[in-house]
Amino acid sequence: MALLEVEALSRSFGGVHAVQDLSFEIEQGKIHSIIGPNGAGKTTVFNLITGLYRPSSGRVVFDGVEVTGYVPHELARRGMSRTFQNLQICFNMSAVENVMVGAHLRLDQGMLGSMLRIPTVARRDAECRDEARELMRFVGLDRYVGAAADSMPYGALKRLEIARALAARPKLLLLDEPAAGLNPTETHEIDALIQRIGDSGVTVVLVEHDMKLVMGISARILVLDYGRKLAEGSAQEVRGNPEVIAAYLGGSVEAGST
Amino acid sequence: MDRFRGLAVLALIIVVLPLALRNSYHYDVAIRIGMNATMVVGLNLLIGYAGQISLGHAGFFGLGAYASAILTSRYGWPPIAAMISGMAAVGVIAFVVARPILRLRGHYLAMATLGLGIIIYMVLVNESGWTGGNDGMNVKAFSIFGFSLANERAWYWVTGAVLLVAIVLARNIVDSPVGRALRAVHGSETAAQVAGIDTARYKVRVFVVSAVFASAVGSMMAHYVGFITPQVSSFFHSIELVTMVVVGGMASTYGAVLGAAILTMLPQLLSRFEGYEMIVFGLILMLTVIFLPRGLVPTIAARLRKSD
Amino acid sequence: MLSQTLQYFFSGLTNGAIYALSALGFSLIYNASGVINFAQGEFIMLGGVCAVMLTAAGVPLPLAILIAVLVVSLVGLMLEKLAIEPAGDADVVSLIIITIGASIFLQGVAQVVFGPGQRALAPFTGDAPIMIFGASLLPQSMWMMGTGALIVLILAWFFGRTRLGKAMLATAHNRLAARLVGINTRHVLALSFVISAALGAVAGVVSAPITLTSYDVGIMVGLKGFVAATLGGLGSGLGAVVGGLILGLTEALAAGYISSAYKDAVPFVLIILILFFMPRGLFGARASERV
């Protein structure tokens, strides 16, 4: 069954059609990728799915429920989680606390209980901290367990976002260019990490420019160009698609990231 | 136990300080510092932690002060009941205006909160049938269960205790999931939303909490001073409060206390620059923020950490 | 009835002209630097105060006006060089406090130099009111409206036709790009403070005969200028002018027909209501935030 269905989704900014009449499905328990040249609309698709942007038209169905136009925190409650191409780290907090933010929905949120620090709140929070540390180790951030977010290098922050997203225990995880700006060793580690996340049963949608990574890891690949679907299928099918080849030879897929 | 170190130091200061307070004027300054600190600890939750500016919190302070003044002197309510009613009313008002106001960002938020404070000020000035207008009104001494807070010493201990309680409550909030959500709103509102935080709701909650803090201190100050005018809710008072937060250090509870202490003592110290108070005050304000943009306590803490 | 309304209209436009100039000052600086300059009202105060002192010392009015504008422009320049530039990229709250510190400082200086009292400047061309359909219009009001209109025209020419003006607009639009094409964005920043200060000074001088002047008149007119700028949408020149006029008219009509006691509250009620429905003012950019 499809965990996520996107139907005829469109969004434009002024005159720019960032996403146009796009339909696709994401199957439960698999790793999917969305690729395409810079400006193709990949990030916009993520923003539309996670409720940060409202679609101009079209529908999004998540886990059997139509969620078009839902606000982000409502979608998080239903099991969506994501990372950002342009990092969204809270630099006013420690690394662990950033991860704990991801677990927000699983914690007691009462103002009075927090103000009086009733024992259940305090205990649950301490447990959450331990879980967050554990997650940091899982994504390979052992060294930074005690660090402040603003003292961490770029590559570590990318992983920190993944840890935060996992802290929510999502059904669907959207990763926007997790390997951008990383060196080959780091990219390789991220590759293995995504694989492990997929193996743990989380459905993953990956936006990435690193073709080796994408081709190796994805069950299905969706190719976007100018906001439209150019091709869709397995790595092999996509690789052999003449339109994709044309778009990529004419375009600038390896030119880096925006 | 880190949580209690700062608190213990402050409690010690409060206990030992009377040894250095030689006359009732000294006590008066200490009490004002304590009250301002209590208020700013609350305001810091909104400005320092959640990153939402308010240039109108003196308005809530004024509403609390006048609620106490009017209910006790015109209707004969017991002061504690008047104070709690004031806090409840301010809580409701803050709750009602918070959602539309806190949708705004940056300077638009500054504008709206500034406007809110000025509107409250003008109501207090113009509804002179209730408030006495610019002439102000007298407020009875605070009393509870037959005990009345008659002298500075009594007020000193009450104020000190209230400050410590306020700090415990504020620290508890900061160190809880709620506090983390507030800091996330400041750090990255987008990340917060995507992590499932209803950011609008949290902004409203912290706005209400800080407004209720302001109202409570307004009530206390009204009873303590015994006389209030609408100036308690003026734009300038709002600015003073924000300045306390910024000078002490945003998102630093003890910074807020230090900021309150400095800004409360400053005018007293400046009184010897007769006629030049405003010039010196303005200069100090500019220089502190320019050269210590993160505020005193965070700057000092960073220095100490570096020298470790 | 008509004459009454017309009377309110005149007084609204007169004040509106000053609010518009104040709002333009806010928008200019906001565009160049992202700073809301809470000392904007002090430029207006200083303009009036300088002119009053100079004419009292026997300086002829036109010369007094010129000197007042020059002095205040210099104050604007110093504010930028000594307080805003050293602050670097401090956050919004810090910058607000810095400009408020400057505002208190300037008030303090004015209080020492000018004394605490209120004084008026003599009207430029007499004080015999002109009757129009039963409503009276002071010659000084006409000076205020005329000066306001003239300045708006000059600014429109400056930003629309001159290289320097276009460079300032380009900087406001995209600082980095402006720097890349060789615009000295630091000069633009300083210039925006100088122009805003000059605008304020002119507004202060032309309004001093009607509103009187003292060291503390700057706060309210400054805050109302901020309201007008926000009303129109921060950074929009047209918005500032329209916002200023709307504000002046609303205030005058509300004072006349609803309650004169609450006259000074009107701008703030108005701005809160408008921001509830249009969080970025009437002409503010409505771009969706990028993530």
Ligand SMILES: Nc1ncnc2c1ncn2[C@@H]1O[C@H](COP(=O)(O)OP(=O)(O)O)[C@@H](O)[C@H]1O
């Ligand atoms: N908030 C926005 N405002 C205006 N234009 C936007 C916004 N978000 C995206 N766009 C435009 O939409 C198009 C797709 O952008 P994006 O989704 O970021 O592409 P990708 O992630 O594939 O590189 C681009 O032309 C971009 O400029």
Ligand SMILES: [Mg+2]
């Ligand atoms: Mg992208």
